[in-house]
Amino acid sequence: MYHVQAILATSGRILRQLSHDHRSVALIFVVPCVLLGLLRWLFDENLQAFNTIGPALLGVFPFIIMFIITSITTVRERISGTMERLMTMPIGKLDLLLGYMIAFGILAIVQALLASMVLLYVLDIEVLGPDWFLIVMALADALLGTALGLFVSAFARSEFQAVQFMPAFILPQLLICGLLIPISQMPELLEKIAYLLPVTYAIDALNAVTTHADVTSDSWRDLWVVIGFALAALLLGAVTLRRKSN
Amino acid sequence: MAQLLTLEATNLEIKKGRTLILKGLSFTVQAGSITGLIGPSGSGKTTLMRAIVGVQAVTQGVLTVLDRPAGDKTLRPKIGYVSQIPAVYDDLTVLQNLRYFGALTRASRAQVDETIAQVRLDPQRNQITASLSGGEKARASLAIALLGDPELLILDEPTVGLDPLLRIELWQLFSQLASQGKTLLVSSHVMDEAERCESLLLMRAGELLWQDSRKGLLQAAGKKSVGEAFVEIITREEAK
Numbered sequence: 001m002y003h004v005q006a007i008l009a010t011s012g013r014i015l016r017q018l019s020h021d022h023r024s025v026a027l028i029f030v031v032p033c034v035l036l037g038l039l040r041w042l043f044d045e046n047l048q049a050f051n052t053i054g055p056a057l058l059g060v061f062p063f064i065i066m067f068i069i070t071s072i073t074t075v076r077e078r079i080s081g082t083m084e085r086l087m088t089m090p091i092g093k094l095d096l097l098l099g100y101m102i103a104f105g106i107l108a109i110v111q112a113l114l115a116s117m118v119l120l121y122v123l124d125i126e127v128l129g130p131d132w133f134l135i136v137m138a139l140a141d142a143l144l145g146t147a148l149g150l151f152v153s154a155f156a157r158s159e160f161q162a163v164q165f166m167p168a169f170i171l172p173q174l175l176i177c178g179l180l181i182p183i184s185q186m187p188e189l190l191e192k193i194a195y196l197l198p199v200t201y202a203i204d205a206l207n208a209v210t211t212h213a214d215v216t217s218d219s220w221r222d223l224w225v226v227i228g229f230a231l232a233a234l235l236l237g238a239v240t241l242r243r244k245s246n
Numbered sequence: 247m248a249q250l251l252t253l254e255a256t257n258l259e260i261k262k263g264r265t266l267i268l269k270g271l272s273f274t275v276q277a278g279s280i281t282g283l284i285g286p287s288g289s290g291k292t293t294l295m296r297a298i299v300g301v302q303a304v305t306q307g308v309l310t311v312l313d314r315p316a317g318d319k320t321l322r323p324k325i326g327y328v329s330q331i332p333a334v335y336d337d338l339t340v341l342q343n344l345r346y347f348g349a350l351t352r353a354s355r356a357q358v359d360e361t362i363a364q365v366r367l368d369p370q371r372n373q374i375t376a377s378l379s380g381g382e383k384a385r386a387s388l389a390i391a392l393l394g395d396p397e398l399l400i401l402d403e404p405t406v407g408l409d410p411l412l413r414i415e416l417w418q419l420f421s422q423l424a425s426q427g428k429t430l431l432v433s434s435h436v437m438d439e440a441e442r443c444e445s446l447l448l449m450r451a452g453e454l455l456w457q458d459s460r461k462g463l464l465q466a467a468g469k470k471s472v473g474e475a476f477v478e479i480i481t482r483e484e485a486k
Binding site: 006020082084090091243244246 | 296299317322327333335337342346351352
């Protein structure tokens with residue numbers, strides 16, 4: 001009972017903090033939509049290409065944005081001393097992380113929903129597969145970004161370092177996830193590494209939506225892998241969060 | 247007669263990296279008292295306080311808090327901690343800060359209101375914490391530590407930068423809390439704050455120079471103020 005209370009109090013607190021910061025909220029929701037719009041404009045002469053790459057980037061934008069927001073907020077909490085204060089209180093480490101996950105998860109859901117709606121109904125992307133799977137996958141990616149952000153923030157001593165984790169953790173995954181060149185055309189070792197990283201599965205599923213009318217068993221596997229990575233990152237985050245410093 | 251001990255340290259050593267911060271401290275703190283942890287900055291006061299509240303690992307020796315080893319899970323609801331830099335959420339109002347920490351320490355809404363009044367922040371309760379003055383922020387941080395009615399209060403320089411009148415008010419609050427049976431450990435690098443404590447722990451360079459009642463210290467040093475006594479004790483130590 002206490003745990004549920006602590007988790008909900010924490011997510012409520014984080015959302016309340018954000019509610020005082022209108023500009024950030026607007027940026028979180030608007031930026032992915034604008035980027036998708038820009039992409040559509042870029043491919044104005046080649047809608048075929050937009051239809052292929054659009055869904056994949058729907059997975060990428062919310063993922064990156066949620067990663068950055070979550071890692072920076074968590075590091076900020078550590079620097080301001082409130083994390084240490086929390087560590088002296090009865091709240092459990094996992095309670096705290098789940099509180100974070102729920103608050104940012106709500107943001108991620110709204111953001112991914114908005115971006116998917118824009119992509120599907122404003123920019124009129126044409127995909128063979130079902131719209132709902134595209135939306136579900138975008139959601140899962142945003143949640144993955146949140147969980148990874150929580151996890152890596154344990155290794156950042158400053159906001160400056162946390163920002164650098166974006167190019168350090170996220171960009172390599174994006175380079176070899178099959179977005180630039182198909183995985184089958186990559187050097188063998190990179191191909192093996194690619195299949196150890198979650199973004200590869202996210203992109204695979206989003207690509208499949210463009211070419212398959214049904215949700216394939218591979219796509220289902222991709223979805224579970226992404227969710228599995230998110231849960232693992234969350235648990236690792238609880239393990240690496242230290243109550244005591246040495 | 248057995249005294250009730252809230253804190254007991256035996257040969258407490260704390261290393262950070264290769265630096266020895268606390269060099270084998272042994273002391274006791276009795277329940278229901280106000281103990282001043284006095285020493286210049288860099289003497290190890292904050293490290294000691296962080297160890298007591300369980301966020302700093304002990305390298306060697308024993309540190310017992312309310313009959314449990316420091317850092318024990320069951321201690322968390324029993325200790326209120328104020329860190330040197332006010333640990334509050336700048337982007338929340340005073341009330342929102344207290345409600346959140348209140349939920350974590352199982353404090354009722356009535357207790358939250360009461361605590362805000364105790365630290366004289368009623369006029370600022372709906373103000374964003376970032377817009378508070380340094381002293382107001384320090385009091386908000388103190389209020390959070392009082393939530394959940396902890397038995398032991400660890401206050402790291404809680405009155406630094408406050409106006410003299412407020413300082414007197416806060417010390418009155420501390421005495422009141424002690425008379426309710428709470429134990430307070432209050433650190434300061436300002437010697438005149440030591441005059442308000444019943445017992446003192448004097449620290450310098452990671453070592454404990456003195457632990458006793460304030461009266462005992464003044465008598466032993468043959469001085470009238472704690473500041474003078476502190477200098478006298480150091481001079482004697484160095485003469486050895």
